Amino acid sequence: MAKLILNRLSxxxxxxxxxxxxxxxxxxxxxxxxxxxxxSGCGKTTVLRMIAGFEQPTDGSILLGERVLADANDMVxxxxxxxxxxxxxxxxxxxxSVADNVGYPLKVRGISGEKxxxxxxxxxxxxxxxxxxxxxxxxxxxxxxQRVALARCLVxxxxxxxxxxxxxxxxxxxxxxxxxxxxxxxxxxxxTMIYVTHDQAEAMALATDVAVMSEGRxxxxxxxxxxxxxxxxxxxxxxxxxxxxxxxPSPAGDMRVLDWQAxxxxxxxxxxxxxxxxxxxxxxxxxxxxxxxxxxxxxxFEGERYALRLALPDGQALRAFSRHPVKVGxxxxxxxxxxxxx
Numbered sequence: 001m002a003k004l005i006l007n008r009l010s011x012x013x014x015x016x017x018x019x020x021x022x023x024x025x026x027x028x029x030x031x032x033x034x035x036x037x038x039x040s041g042c043g044k045t046t047v048l049r050m051i052a053g054f055e056q057p058t059d060g061s062i063l064l065g066e067r068v069l070a071d072a073n074d075m076v077x078x079x080x081x082x083x084x085x086x087x088x089x090x091x092x093x094x095x096x097s098v099a100d101n102v103g104y105p106l107k108v109r110g111i112s113g114e115k116x117x118x119x120x121x122x123x124x125x126x127x128x129x130x131x132x133x134x135x136x137x138x139x140x141x142x143x144x145x146q147r148v149a150l151a152r153c154l155v156x157x158x159x160x161x162x163x164x165x166x167x168x169x170x171x172x173x174x175x176x177x178x179x180x181x182x183x184x185x186x187x188x189x190x191x192t193m194i195y196v197t198h199d200q201a202e203a204m205a206l207a208t209d210v211a212v213m214s215e216g217r218x219x220x221x222x223x224x225x226x227x228x229x230x231x232x233x234x235x236x237x238x239x240x241x242x243x244x245x246x247x248x249p250s251p252a253g254d255m256r257v258l259d260w261q262a263x264x265x266x267x268x269x270x271x272x273x274x275x276x277x278x279x280x281x282x283x284x285x286x287x288x289x290x291x292x293x294x295x296x297x298x299x300x301f302e303g304e305r306y307a308l309r310l311a312l313p314d315g316q317a318l319r320a321f322s323r324h325p326v327k328v329g330x331x332x333x334x335x336x337x338x339x340x341x342x
Contacts, residue, residue, distance in 0.1 A: 002065025035207035053078035084153035291333030
């Protein structure tokens with residue numbers, strides 16, 4: 001296995017039109033799990049299809065180690081890249097058994113006999129479907145079909161596994177179960193994995209790195225912890241995690257992490273002077289009598305806590321959590337323990 005490198009990758013479908021992907025450069029480390037995160041139409045699936053070999057770049061290149069897989073002039077066909085892809089629709093043959101579906105890539109490669117059967121048994125055991133080998137896809141649940149698609153990937157021992165919103169058709173319970181299956185699959189296979197999703201909770205739960213895209217451009221790539229705590233820019237801050245982005249007088253100096261004293265000074269500074277975008281996560285907002293004034297606009301009970309939407313005196317919105325019930329319309333004090341200047 002080797003690093004997967006995207007070098008200034010671009011794709012335009014219509015001559016003279018806006019690029020679907022523009023100047024995307026990133027490196028997926030060997031054995032890493034990268035999530036491509038962004039809203040519908042941001043270009044993430046187009047990037048995945050170029051990596052798979054289903055689309056050719058208009059500009060830039062794709063490399064696996066030192067091997068050039070594609071550029072604007074030439075490309076290696078999908079079947080010669082040693083990659084596997086899991087689609088949202090599972091793409092299982094309905095007339096074949098589970099075992100035959102899993103073993104189909106081996107059949108295409110001319111592998112037969114006991115070697116093929118052993119690989120099928122090993123792949124099905126890895127996704128806990130050994131007892132279902134003779135069933136048809138129609139006899140399985142959605143989560144089990146997804147595991148069959150994963151086993152079909154595993155059986156070929158791919159260098160790179162590509163996943164195109166594979167959990168979109170599953171209910172919440174199955175999604176959580178399959179997230180654990182994906183983590184086990186990644187640990188077992190050691191393959192480099194690239195996972196396309198518009199669900200930031202999935203991306204944060206699964207990936208070792210998250211790449212955020214918008215309008216065909218790469219905005220930021222970092223670990224889930226880094227991208228949550230220190231997003232680069234308003235778009236990333238709005239896409240990743242709950243929070244409110246306040247426009248406040250710019251704090252003095254170059255500090256990015258703001259404590260309560262800095263936030264209190266910004267809140268009290270009025271509307272004069274240059275503004276800064278400041279991201280405040282709800283877990284960093286405390287309801288306290290000594291805090292800055294705010295009004296409760298809505299309350300949502302979430303079981304172990306209440307999710308509050310607050311309004312500051314200038315009308316800007318803020319989110320907070322509370323362990324105790326609060327009435328809509330109540331005037332409260334808020335203390336912002338930590339914030340991040342975008």
